[in-house]
Structures are given as C-alpha cells and as structure tokens.
Amino acid sequence: MWWLLPTASASTFMPAQGTKIAAEVDTIYAFLLISSLISFVLLIGGMCYFVVKYKRKSANDKTEYITHNHTLEFLWSFIPFLIFMFVFAWGWMVYHDMRKMPEDALEVHVFAKKWDWRFVYKNGKEVTAALDENMKLQPSTMVVPVGRPVKLIMASEKVNPSGNDPTDRPVLHSFFIPSFRVKQDVVPGRYAALWFEADKAGLYNVFCAEYCGGGHSAMRGLIRAVAPAEFEAWLAGEAVSTEAVAQVNPLVAKGKTLYAANACIGCHSVDGSKMTGPSFKGLFGKTEQTDKGSVKVDENYLRESVLNPNAKIVAGYPPGQMPPYAGQLSEDDILALIEFIKTLK
Amino acid sequence: MAASGTHDANENYLNHEKGLWSWLTTLDHKRIGVLYAITVAIFFFVGGLAALAIRTELFSAGETIPNLGPNGYNRLMTYHGAIMVFLVIIPGIPAFLGNFVLPLHLGAKDVAFPRLNLLSWYCLLAGAAIALTSLLMGGADTGWTFYTPYSINSAPAVVMMAFGVFVAGFSSILTGLNFIVTTHKLRAPGMTMNRIPLFVWALYSTAIIQVLATPVLAITVLLLAMENIFGIGFFDESLGGDPVLFQHFFWFYSHPAVYIMILPAFGVISELITAFSRKTIFGYTAIAYSSLAIAAVSFFVWGHHMFTSGQSEVASVLFSILTMLVGIPTAIKVFNWVATMYKSSINLASPMLFAIGFIFLFTIGGVTGIFLATIATNIHFHDTYFVVAHFHYVMVGGTLMAIMGGIYYWFPKMFGKMYHEATARLSFLGIFIGFNVTFYPQFLLGANGMPRRYFDYLPVYEPLNQISTIGSYLIGIGFVFAAISILIGFIKGEKAGANPWGARTLEWTIPSPPPHHNFDKTPIITAGPYEFR
Ligand SMILES: [Cu+2]
Ligand SMILES: [Cu+2]
Numbered sequence: 001m002w003w004l005l006p007t008a009s010a011s012t013f014m015p016a017q018g019t020k021i022a023a024e025v026d027t028i029y030a031f032l033l034i035s036s037l038i039s040f041v042l043l044i045g046g047m048c049y050f051v052v053k054y055k056r057k058s059a060n061d062k063t064e065y066i067t068h069n070h071t072l073e074f075l076w077s078f079i080p081f082l083i084f085m086f087v088f089a090w091g092w093m094v095y096h097d098m099r100k101m102p103e104d105a106l107e108v109h110v111f112a113k114k115w116d117w118r119f120v121y122k123n124g125k126e127v128t129a130a131l132d133e134n135m136k137l138q139p140s141t142m143v144v145p146v147g148r149p150v151k152l153i154m155a156s157e158k159v160n161p162s163g164n165d166p167t168d169r170p171v172l173h174s175f176f177i178p179s180f181r182v183k184q185d186v187v188p189g190r191y192a193a194l195w196f197e198a199d200k201a202g203l204y205n206v207f208c209a210e211y212c213g214g215g216h217s218a219m220r221g222l223i224r225a226v227a228p229a230e231f232e233a234w235l236a237g238e239a240v241s242t243e244a245v246a247q248v249n250p251l252v253a254k255g256k257t258l259y260a261a262n263a264c265i266g267c268h269s270v271d272g273s274k275m276t277g278p279s280f281k282g283l284f285g286k287t288e289q290t291d292k293g294s295v296k297v298d299e300n301y302l303r304e305s306v307l308n309p310n311a312k313i314v315a316g317y318p319p320g321q322m323p324p325y326a327g328q329l330s331e332d333d334i335l336a337l338i339e340f341i342k343t344l345k
Numbered sequence: 346m347a348a349s350g351t352h353d354a355n356e357n358y359l360n361h362e363k364g365l366w367s368w369l370t371t372l373d374h375k376r377i378g379v380l381y382a383i384t385v386a387i388f389f390f391v392g393g394l395a396a397l398a399i400r401t402e403l404f405s406a407g408e409t410i411p412n413l414g415p416n417g418y419n420r421l422m423t424y425h426g427a428i429m430v431f432l433v434i435i436p437g438i439p440a441f442l443g444n445f446v447l448p449l450h451l452g453a454k455d456v457a458f459p460r461l462n463l464l465s466w467y468c469l470l471a472g473a474a475i476a477l478t479s480l481l482m483g484g485a486d487t488g489w490t491f492y493t494p495y496s497i498n499s500a501p502a503v504v505m506m507a508f509g510v511f512v513a514g515f516s517s518i519l520t521g522l523n524f525i526v527t528t529h530k531l532r533a534p535g536m537t538m539n540r541i542p543l544f545v546w547a548l549y550s551t552a553i554i555q556v557l558a559t560p561v562l563a564i565t566v567l568l569l570a571m572e573n574i575f576g577i578g579f580f581d582e583s584l585g586g587d588p589v590l591f592q593h594f595f596w597f598y599s600h601p602a603v604y605i606m607i608l609p610a611f612g613v614i615s616e617l618i619t620a621f622s623r624k625t626i627f628g629y630t631a632i633a634y635s636s637l638a639i640a641a642v643s644f645f646v647w648g649h650h651m652f653t654s655g656q657s658e659v660a661s662v663l664f665s666i667l668t669m670l671v672g673i674p675t676a677i678k679v680f681n682w683v684a685t686m687y688k689s690s691i692n693l694a695s696p697m698l699f700a701i702g703f704i705f706l707f708t709i710g711g712v713t714g715i716f717l718a719t720i721a722t723n724i725h726f727h728d729t730y731f732v733v734a735h736f737h738y739v740m741v742g743g744t745l746m747a748i749m750g751g752i753y754y755w756f757p758k759m760f761g762k763m764y765h766e767a768t769a770r771l772s773f774l775g776i777f778i779g780f781n782v783t784f785y786p787q788f789l790l791g792a793n794g795m796p797r798r799y800f801d802y803l804p805v806y807e808p809l810n811q812i813s814t815i816g817s818y819l820i821g822i823g824f825v826f827a828a829i830s831i832l833i834g835f836i837k838g839e840k841a842g843a844n845p846w847g848a849r850t851l852e853w854t855i856p857s858p859p860p861h862h863n864f865d866k867t868p869i870i871t872a873g874p875y876e877f878r
Contacts, residue, residue, distance in 0.1 A: 024721070029716070036713075040712065043679065050683065050686040050687055050689070051686065051701065054691050055690075055693065061623065065877070067628075080676045087715065088666050088719065090721075091719030094721035095662075169583070172494070176794070178725070178794025182724060183725065183728070184655070185653050185655055187654070189587075207796045209796040209797075210728060213486065214416050214486075216415070217796075273407065274412075274415075275415065
C-alpha cells in the first residue's frame with residue numbers, strides 16, 4: 001500500500017521527531033492509525049462482501065426480515081465506547097504533559113505580528129527575519145539549547161508597535177513547530193505560553209497556523225537547536241541583523257535593517273516575488289501604474305509611498321493594506337530605506 | 346392561488362400552473378424544492394469553480410496562477426468556504442430534497458406553513474445576494490470563520506458578507522420550524538412516530554438544531570457588526586473585549602451546523618440502503634434515536650475547535666470526552682446500514698453506488714474525527730491540511746455523496762423520467778476516485794505539518810499537492826458527467842412509473858410526477874416504512 005506510506009518530506013508519517021513529547025504523540029497516532037485501519041477493513045470489507053454476495057439475482061428476490069439484534073447492537077456500541085474512552089484518556093495524559101510548564105525553563109519572548117516572528121532573550125538579544133549577504137530571506141531563527149526545556153511567552157503586536165494607526169491591530173497567529181508536535185495560538189491582549197525540550201540538534205520549521213491575512217503562509221520561522229555551550233556563545237554574541245556589512249555602505253546597511261525591523265519584510269520581497277505588496281526588486285526608476293495614473297518611481301514617490309501609502313495605490317493591490325509610517329520613521333530612516341531600495345536592481 | 350378542482354390523469358405539480366410567475370409565487374412544497382435545487386446547483390457551480398482555482402494555485406509552490414497573489418487566493422478560499430457551507434451544503438438536503446420529500450413521506454398535502462416555506466427561499470436568495478455584493482467592496486478575506494480581530498479590520502466587505510449569512514440564516518431557521526411542526530401535525534392517520542421514514546427522523550433532528558443553533562450565529566454576526574460599525578467592544582481586546590469569545594460563539598453554532606450538514610445525509614442513506622437492498626432497515630429505533638442523541642450532544646462539543654486557543658485544560662478535556670461520545674451514535678448508524686445489507690438483494694443502480702461510496706468515505710471521515718478528538722494528536726493536526734481532509738471527507742464524501750444519491754433516487758419521482766444510467770455511473774466513478782485522489786494526500790500533508798489556508802508552501806509539500814490538484818480535476822469531470830446524465834434524463838429519459846425502484850415509502854405510491862395535491866385519498870398507515878416482506 002504505497003499510498004499509505006511516507007511522503008515527500010520525512011521517513012515517517014510525521015515530520016522528524018524533535019522532542020520526547022513528539023514521540024509520545026506519534027505512539028498515539030500509530031495506535032489510532034492501526035486500530036482505524038483494522039476497523040475500516042472489517043467494516044468496508046464486510047460491506048463489499050455483502051455487495052458481491054447479495055447482489056440482486058432476479059426482479060423478485062425475497063429477503064429476510066431482520067429488524068434488530070440486541071446483543072449485536074450492544075456490542076457495537078460498547079466496544080467503540082471502550083476504545084474511545086481509552087484514546088481519550090491517553091490523549092489527555094500526553095496533553096497534560098504539554099501543558100505542564102517546567103519550572104527551570106529557559107524563557108524566550110515571542111512577538112507575533114503581520115507577518116513576522118520576533119524573538120527576544122532575557123539579555124535583550126533580539127532576532128527577526130533578515131536578509132543575508134546574498135539578499136536571501138532568512139526567517140526569524142530562534143536558537144535554543146538541546147536538552148533544556150524552553151518556555152515561550154508569546155504576545156501578538158501591531159505591525160507598527162509605536163504607531164497609533166487605528167486600523168493597525170494585532171491579530172491572531174499560532175506558533176506551530178511540526179517536529180515538536182506542539183502548537184499554541186497567540187491571542188492579542190494576553191500572553192500565551194508554550195514549552196518544549198529539543199532532544200536532538202537540528203533545524204526545525206516554525207509555521208503560523210492561524211490565518212492572519214496576506215502574509216500568513218510566508219510567516220515562517222526556524223528553531224535551531226544546538227549544544228548548550230554553542231548556545232551560550234551565540235547568546236553572548238552580536239545580534240545577527242547588524243553584521244559587518246555596515247562597513248560597505250552604512251546607509252544601505254541601515255536601510256536593510258530597518259526593512260526587517262519595520263515589517264516591510266512581511267509584505268515586500270526583494271527577489272521579485274509578489275507578496276501582500278509589490279516586490280522592491282527593480283522598483284526604483286521604473287514606471288509604476290497607480291490609481292492616479294502612471295508615475296515614475298523616484299525618491300519622492302518612494303517617500304510618499306512609505307509615509308502615506310494610500311496617496312497612490314499600485315494597480316492590482318487593494319487600498320488600506322499598508323500601514324502609514326508617517327510619524328514612525330525619522331528622516332534618516334526614510335533616507336536609509338530609500339537608499340536600500342535603490343540597490344535592489 | 347388558483348384552486349384545482351379538475352382531476353385530469355395527466356395533471357401534476359409541474360403542469361398544474363404555467364409560467365415563471367407561477368413558480369416564483371408558488372406555495373407548493375414540491376415546486377419550492379425544485380426552486381431550491383436550481384439555486385443550490387448554481388451556487389455549487391460557483392463554489393466548485395473557486396475550489397478548482399484554489400487547487401490550481403496550489404499545484405506548485407509559489408504563485409501558480411499569474412497575478413493571483415496571496416490576497417486573491419485568500420478571497421477565493423473565503424468565498425469557496427462560505428458559499429459551499431452556507432449556500433450549498435446547509436440548504437442542500439433539508440431545503441431541497443427535504444422540501445420535496447418530507448410531506449410525501451408523511452402522507453401530507455404540504456408542509457405546515459407553505460407561505461413561510463416560500464419566504465425561506467427568498468431569505469436564502471436575499472442572503473446570497475447580500476453576501477455576494479461584498480465582492481464589489483473588495484471582497485472578504487477572513488475565511489468562512491470570520492475570526493476576530495482580523496475580521497474587524499477587513500470591514501466593510503466582512504460586515505456585508507456576515508449580514509448576508511445572517512439573512513440566509515433565517516431561511517434555515519424557518520425551514521427547521523416548518524419541518525418540526527409538519528412532522529408533529531401532518532402525519533397521515535396511523536403513522537406513529539415509530540413509523541415515520543428515517544429520512545424524516547433525520548430532518549426532524551436537523552430541524553431542532555437549525556432552530557436552536559442558528560439564532561446564535563445571527564447574534565454573533567450582529568455583535569460583530571455592532572463592533573465594526575459602532576466600535577462597541579465585544580471581541581476587540583483594546584476595547585475590553587475578548588477575541589476568543591468570538592470563537593466560542595462561532596463554534597457554538599458551527600459545530601451543531603456540522604450536524605445540520607450531515608444528519609440529513611444520514612437520512613437519505615437510510616432510504617437508499619433499504620430501497621436498493623429491498624430489505625427492512627436493521628435497527629430502526631437505534632438509527633432514529635441516535636439522530637436525536639447526536640443533535641443533543643452536538644451542542645456541547647464546540648470547544649474541540651479551540652484546543653490550541655488557550656482555553657483551560659479542564660475545558661479541553663471535557664470537550665474531548667464529549668466529542669468521543671458523539672462518535673458512538675454515528676458509528677452505530679454505519680453499522681446498522683451495513684447490517685441491513687446482510688441477506689438482502691442489492692441493486693447496484695447509481696443511487697446505491699453513491700450510498701456505498703458514502704459509507705466508504707464517511708467512515709474515513711469518521712475515524713479521522715477520532716484522531717482530532719484526541720487532544721494530544723489534535724494539537725498537532727489542528728489548523729493543518731489534516732483537518733481540511735477530514736471535513737471534506739465528511740462534508741463532501743458524506744453529504745455531497747448523499748445529495749447525489751438522493752438526486753438520482755428521487756429524480757424519477759420529481760420529473761417522471763429516468764436519468765441516464767451509464768453517465769450517472771461514470772459520474773460516480775469520477776467523483777469517488779477523484780475525491781480520494783484529492784483528499785487522501787491532504788491527510789499526509791497535514792500529518793507532515795502543512796498548515797491550512799496557505800497560499801504558498803515549502804517545496805517538500807509539492808508532490809502531494811500536485812496529486813491532490815489532479816484529483817480535483819477528476820472530481821470536476823465527474824460532475825460534468827452528472828450534469829449530462831440529468832440533462833439526457835430531461836430531454837429523452839424513459840418514462841418512470843410510479844415506483845421504478847420498488848421502494849416502500851409513501852411517495853412511491855402516487856404517480857410520477859406527483860399530482861399537485863400529492864395524495865388523492867389520505868393514506869392510512871398500518872405498518873412501518875420499510876415493509877419488504
Ligand atoms: Cu498566520
Ligand atoms: Cu466541531
């Protein structure tokens with residue numbers, strides 16, 4: 001039965017297990033899979049057998065008049081009942097472990113916004129999505145030590161945390177680590193908590209599982225589980241986003257950082273792919289079609305697009321998607337962003 | 346309305362009065378059933394096209410349909426979901442098949458409130474029209490669940506859409522009310538509650554949910570609108586509301602609504618299995634009362650949609666165990682249908698093929714429901730393609746298969762002609778195989794962690810998505826055959842006698858198509874509905 005078997009990504013039905021709890025969940029899964037396979041074969045096999053055996057032979061076939069059978073009916077109600085109660089209790093036990101927060105955990109703060117994750121450690125170190133030297137998007141990557149419980153304290157924030165645009169509200173997201181078999185919604189207005197203990201070093205995907213709009217499927221993150229010593233060294237080191245590139249052209253480097261830090265990264269790509277907003281690639285100098293006619297993209301157009309995006313809406317995009325950044329960015333910031341966009345040929 | 350005194354042998358409900366106006370103002374439950382059939386078919390076509398577009402976009406990672414973009418995709422999935430749920434599956438069986446069949450099954454001349462019945466149809470139309478005008482306002486992109494706070498931002502398209510759902514909801518409430526009263530008051534003499542056909546039991550249980558649950562949806566939508574328009578804080582945390590409260594309200598309706606969608610299908614299947622096995626139903630009482638049990642318990646399981654929302658562990662545990670309990674009456678029904686086929690005489694005409702297909706697919710939908718009711722595994726599967734696959738197995742593999750079987754079963758009664766059997770079988774093959782090819786891989790995708798409502802996905806998920814997309818085209822082809830088999834039936838179908846299937850319920854005792862007043866003489870009932878002796 002090849003069709004029941006593994007899929008593209010992993011050698012089991014589920015993604016590689018990264019925690020003890022994942023293994024426990026998978027045992028329940030295996031039990032459910034096997035018992036439902038058996039029930040399915042019995043039931044559907046029986047049905048197919050009847051279909052063949054009792055196929056109508058003549059137009060006036062006689063059939064038996066059987067209305068009920070109490071023993072049979074009791075059995076097929078009671079046996080499923082027992083099985084259901086058994087998996088219920090088992091599922092509860094494992095769930096209880098997922099919910100029981102360990103006392104000595106390493107705490108990491110998670111901020112979710114449209115459409116990026118931001119991870120903040122106790123020493124103030126912060127990680128967001130960033131572009132690497134080759135202008136490739138690096139999803140926000142949380143580094144954690146192997147073999148130590150990690151507790152995430154999660155909150156949902158606005159696209160522009162310091163802004164006061166009334167349409168910019170925090171929305172629901174859900175922090176989902178398939179390899180760890182855990183998931184927790186991040187609800188605006190309160191903290192949500194989740195814990196895990198990675199037992200193997202490796203790189204694990206993080207997805208946003210609760211629909212949050214245009215960038216929902218692009219809202220990815222990574223968890224990099226490393227040996228404790230390596231983790232301590234990483235934690236003490238510089239934040240990734242402000243690396244040595246700064247020497248080449250400080251203004252462009254600053255713009256690149258601002259691009260990630262101000263959520264532009266969640267809506268605008270730098271590689272030409274279309275996200276919630278148009279890509280920045282090749283933007284500068286081209287002629288843009290907007291609802292106010294076509295415009296040549298120069299510094300002033302970019303400035304207006306950032307500060308007051310609804311002044312001219314790019315054709316093919318609904319208005320009101322991009323929050324206005326007027327009052328949020330200093331003149332220096334705007335300049336840096338524009339210089340950065342100009343380099344994206 | 347013109348009263349009919351004449352009793353011409355050729356008089357029937359179709360030629361009793363002529364002209365479009367006579368249809369638009371009809372109070373005849375059979376004609377209203379046909380009106381619903383046309384409406385539902387049109388919405389199904391639109392929702393189906395959206396589904397094909399969704400699958401096409403997901404054929405490859407990244408953008409597949411040029412210039413669709415995530416925003417276009419999110420609108421597609423929202424309208425696909427909302428149209429299929431509110432305008433196709435919910436009215437599909439009760440309002441269309443139920444309207445036509447219920448009074449006939451009871452030996453009645455019509456439903457209890459014919460005018461209300463017509464009003465229900467207009468409510469559905471008005472609701473649909475309002476909901477679809479939201480497209481002109483930029484389109485809603487919240488998904489059919491309208492979760493706050495995201496939905497507060499997307500006003501006014503969302504408000505419009507929600508208002509449409511609100512109005513369409515009245516169609517559902519009024520139909521339910523009508524059916525409850527009809528079942529209690531208009532049964533033919535001698536037809537005790539233990540002698541009504543199981544389809545009626547199913548519609549009756551459904552009607553109870555429609556009447557009790559739909560108002561909660563209406564209230565929720567109203568609160569959402571008040572928050573949107575007047576800024577009163579119900580769900581918005583910055584105004585002192587609670588976003589999760591919305592989920593509680595929404596699922597308090599929408600979980601029972603799952604049973605509004607599936608219970609009537611159970612009823613259809615009971616009719617099909619007995620008629621085509623030529624055998625009395627096994628466990629009449631168990632099937633009848635399990636419908637009521639499902640209707641009752643279905644009100645107390647909504648929290649199983651919210652295990653990851655941060656609700657308390659106690660709540661999750663209670664919702665998990667109650668959900669398991671709903672599984673039992675559901676399993677009982679399936680066992681009874683299969684037991685009915687034991688020592689029977691099975692005619693594998695298209696309606697029966699769909700009934701067998703139903704049992705096959707619904708069983709998969711049902712057992713995967715247990716995977717989701719188990720809290721620990723739910724945490725992993727929640728909001729992934731596993732859930733998408735599960736509910737399509739239930740809603741499409743279940744309800745839609747039952748609708749198709751029901752259409753073929755009652756088509757000869759409705760129009761006095763047979764549909765075209767060979768193309769009908771092809772349609773079954775296309776839909777059944779296509780369905781499994783489309784949705785089975787989605788279980789694997791979900792188990793592997795692909796979240797739902799994703800415009801784009803990691804390349805590792807691509808092969809399974811491609812299989813799934815190809816399957817969806819097969820389903821599409823299946824439905825083309827279905828349309829052809831019905832069309833041929835209309836154009837040159839053989840004349841169907843009063844009882845082409847040899848079934849035993851009352852509708853088969855009167856001519857096809859039925860006369861305007863259904864029964865010339867009120868039937869007197871002396872036995873149960875499936876007396877194949
Ligand atoms: Cu999301
Ligand atoms: Cu539910």
